Amino acid sequence: MANDATQSIQDPATAGEDQYLTFILADEEYGVDILRVQEIKGWERPTPLPNTPDYIRGVINVRGMIVPIIDMRLRFGMEPLEYGPTTVVIMLRVISEDRERVMGIVVDAVSEVYSIGDDNLQPAPDFGTRIGIDFVRGLATVEEKMILVLDIDTLLGPGLIASEDAIQEGQSA
Amino acid sequence: MAKVLVVDDSSSMRQMVSFALKQAGHDVTEGRDGNDGLSKAQGLKADLVITDVNMPGKDGLELTRELRKLPDYKFTPILVLTTEAGPEKKQEGKAAGATGWLVKPFDPEKLMSTVNKVLR
Amino acid sequence: MSMDMSQFTEAFLEESFEGLEHMETELLALNAGDEETLHTIFRAAHSIKGGAGTFGFSAISEFTHGMETLLDRMRNGQQETTPEIVNLLLRAVDVLRGQLQAARDGGEADPAEAAEVRALIEATLGDAAPDATPDALAPTVGGNVDGSGPENGPGDSDGTPRGWRIHFRPHADLLRTGNDPLRMFEVLEELGELTVHCDAEGLPATLEGYDPEASYLAWTLELRGDADRADIEEVFEWVEDECDLTIEPLETAGDSTGAHPPADPAPDGSGPESTPPGGEDSAAGAPARAASKPTESSSMRVNAAKIDALIDMVGELVITQSMLTDISEQMEEDPSRVEQQIERLRSGLAELERNTRELQESVMGIRMVPIAQVFNRFPRLVHDLSGQLGKQIDLQMEGELTEIDKTVLEHLGDPLVHLVRNAIDHGIEMPDERSAAGKDPTGRVTLEAYHRGGNVVIEIRDDGRGMNSDRILEKARAAGLLRPDQNPEPHEILQYIFEPGLSTADQVSDLSGRGVGMDVVKKNIRGLGGNIELHSEPGRGSRVTIRLPLTLSIMDGQLLKIHDETFVIPLIAIVESLQTEPENVKQAFGKLPLYRLRDEYIPVVDLAALFGQAEPSPMPDRALLVVAEADNQRVALRVDDLLGQQQVVIKTLETNFRRVPGTAGATILGDGQVALILDVAGIARMTSGRDTRAA
Numbered sequence: 001m002a003n004d005a006t007q008s009i010q011d012p013a014t015a016g017e018d019q020y021l022t023f024i025l026a027d028e029e030y031g032v033d034i035l036r037v038q039e040i041k042g043w044e045r046p047t048p049l050p051n052t053p054d055y056i057r058g059v060i061n062v063r064g065m066i067v068p069i070i071d072m073r074l075r076f077g078m079e080p081l082e083y084g085p086t087t088v089v090i091m092l093r094v095i096s097e098d099r100e101r102v103m104g105i106v107v108d109a110v111s112e113v114y115s116i117g118d119d120n121l122q123p124a125p126d127f128g129t130r131i132g133i134d135f136v137r138g139l140a141t142v143e144e145k146m147i148l149v150l151d152i153d154t155l156l157g158p159g160l161i162a163s164e165d166a167i168q169e170g171q172s173a
Numbered sequence: 174m175a176k177v178l179v180v181d182d183s184s185s186m187r188q189m190v191s192f193a194l195k196q197a198g199h200d201v202t203e204g205r206d207g208n209d210g211l212s213k214a215q216g217l218k219a220d221l222v223i224t225d226v227n228m229p230g231k232d233g234l235e236l237t238r239e240l241r242k243l244p245d246y247k248f249t250p251i252l253v254l255t256t257e258a259g260p261e262k263k264q265e266g267k268a269a270g271a272t273g274w275l276v277k278p279f280d281p282e283k284l285m286s287t288v289n290k291v292l293r
Numbered sequence: 294m295s296m297d298m299s300q301f302t303e304a305f306l307e308e309s310f311e312g313l314e315h316m317e318t319e320l321l322a323l324n325a326g327d328e329e330t331l332h333t334i335f336r337a338a339h340s341i342k343g344g345a346g347t348f349g350f351s352a353i354s355e356f357t358h359g360m361e362t363l364l365d366r367m368r369n370g371q372q373e374t375t376p377e378i379v380n381l382l383l384r385a386v387d388v389l390r391g392q393l394q395a396a397r398d399g400g401e402a403d404p405a406e407a408a409e410v411r412a413l414i415e416a417t418l419g420d421a422a423p424d425a426t427p428d429a430l431a432p433t434v435g436g437n438v439d440g441s442g443p444e445n446g447p448g449d450s451d452g453t454p455r456g457w458r459i460h461f462r463p464h465a466d467l468l469r470t471g472n473d474p475l476r477m478f479e480v481l482e483e484l485g486e487l488t489v490h491c492d493a494e495g496l497p498a499t500l501e502g503y504d505p506e507a508s509y510l511a512w513t514l515e516l517r518g519d520a521d522r523a524d525i526e527e528v529f530e531w532v533e534d535e536c537d538l539t540i541e542p543l544e545t546a547g548d549s550t551g552a553h554p555p556a557d558p559a560p561d562g563s564g565p566e567s568t569p570p571g572g573e574d575s576a577a578g579a580p581a582r583a584a585s586k587p588t589e590s591s592s593m594r595v596n597a598a599k600i601d602a603l604i605d606m607v608g609e610l611v612i613t614q615s616m617l618t619d620i621s622e623q624m625e626e627d628p629s630r631v632e633q634q635i636e637r638l639r640s641g642l643a644e645l646e647r648n649t650r651e652l653q654e655s656v657m658g659i660r661m662v663p664i665a666q667v668f669n670r671f672p673r674l675v676h677d678l679s680g681q682l683g684k685q686i687d688l689q690m691e692g693e694l695t696e697i698d699k700t701v702l703e704h705l706g707d708p709l710v711h712l713v714r715n716a717i718d719h720g721i722e723m724p725d726e727r728s729a730a731g732k733d734p735t736g737r738v739t740l741e742a743y744h745r746g747g748n749v750v751i752e753i754r755d756d757g758r759g760m761n762s763d764r765i766l767e768k769a770r771a772a773g774l775l776r777p778d779q780n781p782e783p784h785e786i787l788q789y790i791f792e793p794g795l796s797t798a799d800q801v802s803d804l805s806g807r808g809v810g811m812d813v814v815k816k817n818i819r820g821l822g823g824n825i826e827l828h829s830e831p832g833r834g835s836r837v838t839i840r841l842p843l844t845l846s847i848m849d850g851q852l853l854k855i856h857d858e859t860f861v862i863p864l865i866a867i868v869e870s871l872q873t874e875p876e877n878v879k880q881a882f883g884k885l886p887l888y889r890l891r892d893e894y895i896p897v898v899d900l901a902a903l904f905g906q907a908e909p910s911p912m913p914d915r916a917l918l919v920v921a922e923a924d925n926q927r928v929a930l931r932v933d934d935l936l937g938q939q940q941v942v943i944k945t946l947e948t949n950f951r952r953v954p955g956t957a958g959a960t961i962l963g964d965g966q967v968a969l970i971l972d973v974a975g976i977a978r979m980t981s982g983r984d985t986r987a988a
Contacts, residue, residue: 185344256346273531
């Protein structure tokens with residue numbers, strides 16, 4: 001998948017545009033840079049980790065690698081959804097502190113792949129101070145739908161790994 | 174290309190000599206010491222043997238003497254690797270039946286030019 | 294053709310370090326007139342010299358040359374083997390080690406010490422060291438054969454054809470050394486225009502007595518061109534004693550004396566005297582060395598037999614695989630006989646399981662190296678220390694072939710040196726003091742390694758004065774490590790020696806030094822997943838016992854079930870497993886369960902609650918407890934079920950996440966599920982943290 005994306009990026013027709021894989025969370029669509037998507041898996045029960053926030057569901061074995069699984073609904077303080085056969089886990093390469101980590105995010109469903117030019121990205125509106133929005137790269141409108149483009153390095157980076165602080169406050173908002 | 178048997182108890186030396194020979198397209202078999210070299214030589218019918226002199230167990234000179242007794246190695250070029258440049262050491266090598274010698278330290282170019290001297 | 298040989302530098306250095314260790318060991322064991330040992334030592338020096346020259350470490354090869362010459366004389370009986378000479382050679386080993394380390398790490402060895410030792414060696418060799426410099430200093434092997442210097446090409450400067458006439462009459466045996474006149478002529482042909490005249494007069498008139506392996510022919514060759522005499526001599530270099538050879542300028546050549554080719558410096562490169570000792574060329578060699586600078590553990594030597602065994606096992610695996618393929622094909626072809634095939638399938642899978650297990654063990658075994666690699670440094674240390682301190686010490690080593698993980702081994706050196714040094718420095722008494730106490734004036738220090746369970750145990754024993762537990766207790770109290778009313782057992786008192794508080798204590802008392810750094814030793818050992826214990830008897834001696842896991846990445850674990858989750862606990866941490874008896878279950882403050890095990894109250898841990906994964910549940914009267922210990926702290930884990938024991942591969946959570954308190958990583962079970970590995974020390978800390986808050 002990553003390879004295909006690389007090729008289309010080099011395609012002159014899409015130059016200046018990035019491709020995003022979008023997923024659904026409570027009827028809204030979110031996008032992540034497709035170059036960071038390693039694979040898409042079905043839901044499997046992870047092994048829980050002690051004393052971690054509830055959105056860290058635990059760890060699973062991906063070909064001998066121990067990978068943490070993060071529930072995006074819980075991460076954003078939404079109502080949890082029963083995990084079912086359609087629940088998918090998107091495995092992402094997250095780069096922070098000069099290291100690459102592989103993490104899985106649990107979403108309701110995978111939607112589409114879109115090419116979105118940087119000039120079509122509008123800055124995210126002010127959600128108020130209570131929710132950190134530095135992980136939102138911007139908003140785009142594709143086929144009359146709103147897509148929230150996420151910066152996964154910020155979303156899943158040091159803040160999430162270190163502790164539960166910032167977003168937990170946001171949850172109550 | 175030629176089949177070359179390289180015998181040295183020092184693995185770095187052995188690897189280096191082998192590497193140079195392989196770069197030149199030769200087919201290299203390695204022996205860890207005199208005894209290993211002798212057993213590798215049998216059945217290999219090498220076109221050239223390069224052996225260290227100072228080795229535990231069977232040294233390079235003994236190996237040379239024993240190789241010369243084998244029908245397959247009667248006329249095979251055997252080069253001994255030695256740090257001794259003195260004439261008496263060379264004579265010992267010759268007396269054992271060595272074709273010639275390679276004096277350490279050597280560089281790969283020198284090694285190859287010497288090898289080319291004996292390989293057709 | 295230019296080839297980069299720096300890739301072999303690392304192998305050479307590793308080999309040389311090994312050779313040095315050998316030299317050191319043999320030198321320490323050397324007795325006068327011990328020819329075989331001298332041969333071995335000589336060979337080690339010789340190999341280092343040869344390799345160093347080849348890999349461009351000329352300072353090393355130069356330095357080794359003197360050693361080699363000295364050793365050569367010793368083995369030939371020209372030089373007496375005295376303790377002074379042995380000590381000098383040991384110093385030389387140190388210099389060489391420093392030089393090799395500098396070569397490896399890109400630093401610089403102490404040139405003053407090298408120069409001093411070298412001067413001492415040369416002084417020992419005396420003025421009568423005629424051959425002290427030749428080949429070691431020559432950077433390359435040139436065509437300069439046996440002193441015949443570079444010679445003018447024949448002919449003169451007027452451009453007339455020049456050349457050489459060569460009379461070559463091989464002796465009968467020339468062919469028997471693998472030399473081939475034809476091949477020599479081919480090489481000559483590369484030097485110029487060659488004409489060959491064969492002289493068959495030497496052939497026997499009849500076949501009677503004709504030896505087909507002998508050489509009867511002679512040749513006259515004319516080589517035209519500007520080849521040097523040295524070039525031609527080089528062609529005949531190996532056979533000069535097996536032939537009659539004359540090389541003369543062709544008659545057509547005029548006066549040859551003035552024809553020195555102007556731009557032709559000595560073809561063999563610089564002469565011996567042009568190589569500066571030390572400094573300059575080591576600087577020149579530095580970039581290449583720095584480029585291939587290896588880290589300590591980036592490569593290792595593996596016993597060839599281990600590789601062979603691996604190859605065998607892979608072979609078996611392939612056979613098993615093809616058998617399983619065959620079974621699946623048969624099942625497809627003839628579904629009616631599936632029943633029979635299932636039986637074969639089972640045995641095939643059993644075979645596969647065996648193959649996999651053996652392969653795993655062997656692959657892990659590759660990382661295993663004999664502990665002798667660390668033990669080897671101690672004879673020298675003891676030799677030096679006993680000399681310095683005026684003590685007589687007999688060092689015993691046992692179990693040197695015990696294997697241990699390479700990484701563990703690499704981190705074991707410093708702690709062991711510290712412990713042995715302490716034993717000698719502070720444990721063993723002076724000879725007269727020992728005699729006065731009715732002991733053998735020669736003290737004994739023993740290093741022993743052995744396998745026990747999944748661990749390597751290393752003991753450092755001495756028969757010295759032992760340790761005074763009263764003094765340690767006093768110091769521990771003074772350092773605030775225990776309350777005045779605490780009265781630990783004598784055995785427990787000794788362990789305070791490993792506490793940091795004691796280390797910084799003043800060094801005046803008889804336990805001086807023993808405490809210094811002991812906390813660091815303990816930290817190092819714990820960092821390797823091991824533990825350390827001290828036993829001592831006043832007047833009789835001390836014993837330090839170190840227990841280490843065989844390897845860092847594989848561990849013997851006990852699988853257990855808590856709240857439907859499977860966890861792994863290191864087997865080494867388990868003290869015992871038991872069913873509780875109601876009368877021994879206590880509740881401190883009504884909510885902190887303690888279990889009375891003999892005379893000890895052990896906090897009971899509700900792991901699911903501690904891990905925040907379930908509400909705390911009341912302690913039932915009957916429960917299954919696993920009592921585990923780490924860092925001298927015990928906890929009793931309440932478990933629902935004890936599953937099997939198995940070796941697990943430790944994987945860190947930090948790769949894709951972070952460290953998680955209470956765990957020592959995770960492992961993947963047979964069914965592919967991830968199980969967390971419990972960190973007993975961490976759980977104990979979390980438990981006591983909880984206690985404080987609760988109280």
